[in-house]
Each structure stands twice: as structure tokens, then as C-alpha cells.
Amino acid sequence: MASEYTTTEYIQHHLTNATMCTTESGIAFNKACKDAGFWVWNIDTLAWSIGLGILFLWLFTSAAKKATTGVPTKWQAFIELVIDFVNTNVKDTFHGKNSLIAPLALTIFVWVFLMNLMDLVPVDILPTIAGLVGSTFFGMDPHDVYMKAVPTTDLNLTFALALGVFVLIVYYSIKIKGISGFMKELTLQPFNHWAFIPVNFILESVTLIARPVSLALRLFGNLYASELIFILIATLGLWQLPLHFPWAVFHILVLPLQAFIFMMLTIVYLSLAHEDH
Amino acid sequence: MNINATLIGQMIAFAVFVWFCMKYVWPPLLGAIEERQKKIADGLEASDQAEKDLAEAQAKAAEQVKEAKSQAADIIEQAKKRANQLVDEETQKGHAEREKIIAQGYAEIEAERNRAREDLRKQVSALAIAGAEKILAREIDKEAQADIVAKLVDEL
Numbered sequence: 001m002a003s004e005y006t007t008t009e010y011i012q013h014h015l016t017n018a019t020m021c022t023t024e025s026g027i028a029f030n031k032a033c034k035d036a037g038f039w040v041w042n043i044d045t046l047a048w049s050i051g052l053g054i055l056f057l058w059l060f061t062s063a064a065k066k067a068t069t070g071v072p073t074k075w076q077a078f079i080e081l082v083i084d085f086v087n088t089n090v091k092d093t094f095h096g097k098n099s100l101i102a103p104l105a106l107t108i109f110v111w112v113f114l115m116n117l118m119d120l121v122p123v124d125i126l127p128t129i130a131g132l133v134g135s136t137f138f139g140m141d142p143h144d145v146y147m148k149a150v151p152t153t154d155l156n157l158t159f160a161l162a163l164g165v166f167v168l169i170v171y172y173s174i175k176i177k178g179i180s181g182f183m184k185e186l187t188l189q190p191f192n193h194w195a196f197i198p199v200n201f202i203l204e205s206v207t208l209i210a211r212p213v214s215l216a217l218r219l220f221g222n223l224y225a226s227e228l229i230f231i232l233i234a235t236l237g238l239w240q241l242p243l244h245f246p247w248a249v250f251h252i253l254v255l256p257l258q259a260f261i262f263m264m265l266t267i268v269y270l271s272l273a274h275e276d277h
Numbered sequence: 278m279n280i281n282a283t284l285i286g287q288m289i290a291f292a293v294f295v296w297f298c299m300k301y302v303w304p305p306l307l308g309a310i311e312e313r314q315k316k317i318a319d320g321l322e323a324s325d326q327a328e329k330d331l332a333e334a335q336a337k338a339a340e341q342v343k344e345a346k347s348q349a350a351d352i353i354e355q356a357k358k359r360a361n362q363l364v365d366e367e368t369q370k371g372h373a374e375r376e377k378i379i380a381q382g383y384a385e386i387e388a389e390r391n392r393a394r395e396d397l398r399k400q401v402s403a404l405a406i407a408g409a410e411k412i413l414a415r416e417i418d419k420e421a422q423a424d425i426v427a428k429l430v431d432e433l
Contacts, residue, residue: 038280042283046290056294156283156287159280
């Protein structure tokens, strides 16, 4: 931890995204974007998440291109292990024909896992490098250079994923059941009587909307909390050494688990959307 | 920490990644897995079939060997029988031949003896006649005495 920070400043610095926006005087960064409202881009989240997404696709396409039906290489076998894992989960939960759900689940699982994995990068490395680059090449104060490297600790990313899933839930609900079927599902459950239609609608709407919200907040909350604790541990000086290790080991479980939960719930929600009552 | 335009950017990125995964990642990899599974299943089935065929062939071979053995035993049995039969036949033929030869020998001997006896008798009778002629020292009517001579010859 840099000595010129107070602890609060240090933590805030680590939890602030690098932002970019356009102002009247052209493209502006970070503090200049404070009043830009909605049209602000979190460039660190975008860069890391897209970079990791491309890494995921590159790893898997490189295996797919060389995929052989004979004896697989070790790399192909590993990739197939992941594919088979996702495929088994999809098949167990979703009993229909849909060529989107399995690749969607794979993308969510591997991409979210890779983004979660950024949590295990020691918290100071990337902000320090970014600060050095900023001060050396752009003459910026390192305090004004932000780098929040775990994309899943950004609400924008988790909500983007959840909203994508939500759009699919609505799309498949309407596609399978028709608009009237979807509306019936929203208004005639759980009490099948016309007098209860408003009550049903409120209940079912909450259920429907709670799905993406819970998806987004669960992932965000878990990763944000764990990242915060990593940062807190990093403020302890020498004591961070014995504490950092068990917390990191604990995340060997937490990080894949969160990715798995997000994938599993996506599959469950989409299979519910396919169910005709 | 605010919701901002990043949300839109991330949604677009998410959509592109899912589309790319659906198009270029998932089908070839799952296809390879499923094809290999089919290959392995086929291979296992073929090996089962081969095992069954092998067992069948072994049973068939064993049966054939057994059959061949019994045939061989039959043939040997027949050959022995035939050999015995041949020996018997030859022996019988030999016996018959011997008997015949012996019988012939006896017959010849008998015939020889009879001839010799006949000769002897004739000579003796001639001798007797000559002796009688000499004893009597006179001419005897051969015709008149012929019955006496014949009697003599018979008595010999």
C-alpha cells in the first residue's frame, strides 16, 4: 500500500472504475466524467471483460479447429471435459430442443469464471502498473489513474449478463406460449380466478423481475465482497501474509461456484420459460 | 459504481460472445465428442460380436475335431475287421489247398498202389501159370485151365 494514502483513500481508489466519457472539450477521463450522467464508459471493466471473453473464445476455437474424433490431445480433452460438464448440466435440467442454451451456458460459465479469476490477482499489481503507465506516459497523478481489474465486481457487467438472460426468458416465453399464453401465466397464477388477476400479476411480475435482479446482485455481491476483503487484508501490512493465503484458497471454491450458479440458474430460468402449463 | 453506458457495451459484448460460441465453438466440439462416443460404442459392439464369433468358431472346431476323431476310429475299426477277415480267408484257403493237395497225393498214391498191385497180380499170375506149366511139365489146355488160373489170381 502506498504510504501517501489514508486507508479510506486506498480502498476507494481500488474500488473506483476507470471511466471515459465525451464532454464538450472532447474525450475525458475519470474525474472529468463525474457529471457526465449515463454516458460514461467503465473502460477497465470493458477492456478486461472483453479481453477475457476473447481469450475464452480463442482458447475454445483453437481446440475446436483442431478437434479430432480420434484420440484427443490433452488440451482438447480438457476443453471437452468443460463442454461435457456444461452439456450434462443442460441436458439434466432442460428437456427441449434449443441450440442456444448450451452455448449460452458455456459462455456464461467460462467467461464469468475467467472474470472471477481476476480476483486472485494480487490487488495492488494492476492498479500500480496502471498508475506507473499513467504517470510515465501521460503525466497523470497516479492517484487519478484507476484500475478495477475484476469485471464481475462492476454492477454494469453483472446486470448486462442478467438482462441478456432476462431478454431470452421473455423471448422464449412468448415464442413457446404465445403472447396470450405468457399473459395468462402472468395473470392466472397462482390463483386461477378473474378476481385475482391484479394480485396474480403483481406476484408474477415480481417473480419474473426478481430473476435477473437476483442473478446480477448475487454475482456482484459475492465478488465485490471478496474483492473488498482482499483489499482490507492488503491494508494490514505484514499481517496480510497469513490472512491472504486462506482467503485466496477459499476463493478456489467461491469463484467457480459463482460462475456455476449463474450458469445453472440461467438454464433453470430458460427451461421454465419453455414449460407450457 | 453507477449504472452507466458500460451496461450497453457489456450487453453487446455478451451477445456477440454467445453468438460466436454458438456458431464456431459449441457445434464442432460437441460434434467431435458425440462422434467419438459413437465410435467407441461401435468398437465395443464389434468386439462383443467378435468374441461371440470366436466362441462359436471354437465350438464348431471342437465339434469337427470330435467328428473327425470318431470317423478315424471307425475307419481303423473297419480296417482291422477287414484285415482279420482277409487273414481268415487266406488261412481257410490255405487249409483247403493243403487238404486238396494231400487228398490228391493220397489219390495218386492209391492209384499207384492199385496199378502196382495189378501189375504184381498180373505178373504173379503169369508166374503162377509159368510155374504150373513147369510143374505140370506138360501142355495144358490153356483154355480149359483158365478158370483155375482166374481163381488163383483172385485169391492172390
